[in-house]
Amino acid sequence: MMWSVDVFATYLYGLKFIAVTLAVLILISGLDDLIIDVVYWLRRAWRAATVYRSHDRLDYLALYKRPEKPLAIMVPAWHETDVIGRMAELAATTLDYENYHIFVGTYPNDPETQSDVDKVCARFRNVHKVVCARPGPTSKADCLNNVLDTILQFEQRANLQFAGFILHDAEDVISEMELRLFNYLVDRKDLIQLPVYPFARTWSDFTSGHYMDEFAEVHGKDILVREALAGQVPSAGVGSCFSRRAVMALLADGDGVAFDIQSLTEDYDIGFRLRTKGMSEIFVRFPVVKDGEVAHPFTPAFGKSVREANVVCVREYFPNTLATAIRQKSRWIIGIVYQGFRNHRWTGDMTLNYFLWRDRKGGITNFVSFLATVVLFQLTALWLYQAVVPHGYEFLSIFEGGPWLTALLTANLVLMTNRIAQRVFFVSTFYGLAEGALSIPRLFWGNYINFMANCRAIRQIVQEGDPRRVAWDKTEHDFPVLGEQGRARRPLGRILVAQGVISEEQLATALVHRTRGLKLGSWLVHEGMITAEQLATAVAEQSGVEWERVDTLSLDPRLIQQLPSELALHYAVLPIREEGRTLVVGSEGDVDPVSIAALGRKLKRPVSYVIVPKGQVTVGLRQWHARWRTDDARRALNDAVSAGRLTAPSADALWQEYVSRQVLFAEVVMSLGHLDAAALNAVLLRHETTSMSLGQFLVHEALELQKTVQGSMHSLLERAGIGVSSYDDVLETSTV
Known part of the structure; x- marks a missing residue:
């Protein structure tokens, strides 16, 4: 029997070594996260004490002062039957914007989706079908390239230019003011990213719930710090708007191909490409609090922040099954961690390198967090054993160490407490205190999902031999129920x-x-x-x-x-x-x-x-x-009747013919x-x-454009260094 105790003791010594190693790694990662926390809260306090005391926050009504520029929404669709119609219906009834078009990318071997999109196009004049050149499923980037090519052709046919190009998935629920916000910023910013907030399902659905927790913290804090320090914003692939200048630069950079078809996270890739070109990127948290809504910082009943819970954002349902979540997250890990390491080397900008490190450390911390959870459960079991058995073996004595170990564990405990507090706060401000409390147990479930996703990602890379060869794996999403769909239009x-x-x-x-x-x-x-x-x-x-x-x-x-x-x-x-x-x-x-x-x-x-x-x-x-x-046809007709030249029935028939x-x-x-x-x-x-009348307006715009394009002799002389007074002298001399 003693031999089993010896074996178990040896196992515990090995467990101690693993625990100490994990504790060191957790300390490093925890201090890294603490830096982001400190910067966020110091920046928030400084802005509250300085910026917002001297400047009013921008009111949402200011968004209406900008004329509506044409905006293009790009939606890749593979096996999205019955979804596009609901998206178009929701956009039409909720978006406070009119000058937009939706371009849906379909595949030649997906006739069901094509048929569905055809019905939508017949009903919504601003929805257009794109059929990709290659059969699906290809990568999302390949589909977007086909969509973008069609948009440019559409611009030539329609004689217009889109000011912004927006990425969305078919399942996205778009905020009412999203396009107004993009319209307001797109002249000054080249990449505009909105926060993403998953829809809540039942309280017991920890799989979809862990997405809520992660997005609430990352899009509530981390990306804000990233933009403030590095000036770089990763696109989320939805709720992303690119300026025309940015799209033209991407096309020029890729010899006519804007999106990298071998990337599983083309959105993440684009943020870095635009940053290297010196373009301006912004992550926007813009709350829309209308008249009549509570303006207090918090609503006591639910624990939500009224401002934070009303930001312009993208909503969608995320996977609620373990297998689907693992597939989706493994794709993210391959694209961001492994493909990102291949495609985006370390730069000369140390601040940007720091955030590259934060992106890539997930390849390590996903394992560390899960293993630490496993070790914690084992140590908890040992503690329960010693608490229940009065004179049992003192197994925990093996884990005793000097002051350095105590300090290490204490530091990790403090960092872990801070980590939980941060998570609870950011989840609560958007979803309420109940979801904030549930984010604590969901933290451990999320560690397991990330661990399994990391394992799957590594397995796929090993099987393919190169992270760039891993095939795109589309994630299925749910869409909110909107009721009966509109019927197709007949010719x-x-x-x-x-x-x-x-x-x-x-x-x-x-x-x-x-x-x-x-x-x-x-x-x-x-x-x-x-x-x-x-x-x-x-x-x-x-x-x-x-x-x-x-x-x-x-x-x-x-x-x-x-x-x-x-x-x-x-x-x-x-x-x-x-x-x-x-x-x-x-x-x-x-x-x-x-x-x-x-x-x-x-x-x-x-x-x-x-x-x-x-x-x-x-x-x-x-x-x-x-x-x-120009004339009054009815009066002329009445005069003819009054003069006896026309009978009333004849006049009525003539009027009906005239009107028709x-x-x-x-x-x-x-x-x-x-x-x-x-x-x-x-x-x-x-x-x-x-x-003006429409005809006069069209002529006026054409004449104004002609003046702008052709220029004047006055402006040419000024550019040559001849001032206005000198120009007048030239005119006087020429008339003598």
Whole structure:
């Protein structure tokens, strides 16, 4: 029996050696983390005592003062059936922004996702499908390269330039003010990163919960310190906005390829590439606390910080199964630790090197933390044994040492206490005290996940022989339930045929011979093949709304005042009635969900729409909102009736024909191909703040651009060193 005790004692001596080694490594890592803690809190105290005493915090209303620049959202999609539609719906109904487009990257061997995206594109005019050149799954970087190439082609067709390029996943829930914030900063910053906060699941779901804990601390503290000290911000791959200058630099750097297709963490890679080019990067924690919300630092009921819990951020569900979490984290570890070491060598900037070390130490600390937990459980078991057995073996005496060991363990205890306190604080400020308390046991579960992920990462690298050969492993995410999805749009011509209004032969003739500058429905009405009401019925069925007969010239002026002129002209709608708080507007064509949501935000009330017969909105806009009226067709018709030259029924028929043949200027411009729908929307947003007609505005912009581009002789002479007075002398001399 004694031999077993000797063996166990030998094991304990070995355990002591391991424990001491781990304690030293934990001390080094703990002191490293303490540096970040100290810098964060000193910086926070200094800013509170100086910056925020002399300067007011930027109010969210300031974001509305910048005109909306075109922004492109890039979304890679592999096996994302039924997700893209929900994302587009959520964006349309929640984003307080209108001038954006979503480009979805799909694969040729993923027909289900392609079909789903096609339906979304038919309903949302600002969603565009991209089909990658290679079958999937490729890397996320490869998909993004295909998406970016399509965006640049789209810019040429639409005659516009995107100011910012935003990375998102299909499952992301985007904050209402995200695009406003990007729009505000993108002229001055080249990489803008928002914090990411995972959604909470049940309290017992420790796997998804540990993501909450890690992101809350890293995006609440660590990245802020990194930006302040090193000026470098790693992109999170979601909620990241790149300026046009940054994207063009990445394309030039990669000979037309912006994202490294061999990198499993292309987002992390880009942050360093832009930093080496001297570009400006920022991590933004911008709280949006609106009127009526509590402005106290903390809400006692939940323990949340009102400001911190209302930052503009990205929300999404993270994996809640152990296997999925290990797969995802092993990909992160390979990309950041092992590929990062190969791709990003140590630099001459010691501050940046320090954060490179912090990124890479995970390859060691993931093992150390888990092994330390295992040792701790064993020591706890030994302590329980000695507490329960009065005269048992004093196994813990083996772990006794001199003052140095006591000091080492005491220091680690203090550092561990600080580590837990920091974690609880940052989790609580966003999620509340309950989640903050749960972050303590989740800390140990997270250590196990990170340990297993590290083991898997090393195994994959050994199997492939090179970290850059490891294949991309997409992580499946959940998406919040939003309710019933919108149906796909049917072509207008097919609806008219199905309704028996026109024949297949007439449709074929119309598609071939319709007049330039007119849409299909307008041409059919102009040719007398269908009536304006028949067109309204078909358009209403296509849009999934009702249609109504209305005389827009007889509307109540008080109702007209409910919709400002600039909005009526921009969206080509007129208010026709109120249903409670909801304003019902009439339109001659489909109004996309983004525009309806934007109109509701601008009016600060719910808005719905119905289809009205062709021409009614056009003549109504001219009557109620036209800035310059060239003639009054109704008065001319009434004068003819009064003079006895026309009967009332004939006048009514003539009026209906006249109205049905009226066409909006924007429709003609689009149908002629002079402006893409996307470019037209961007123009209308700029036109909304002017008093000019749309035609005059377009001419004015062209003339201003001409002046800017061609320059003047005055400016050329000044650049040559001839001042204004000298320039005047030259003019006087030349006239003598």
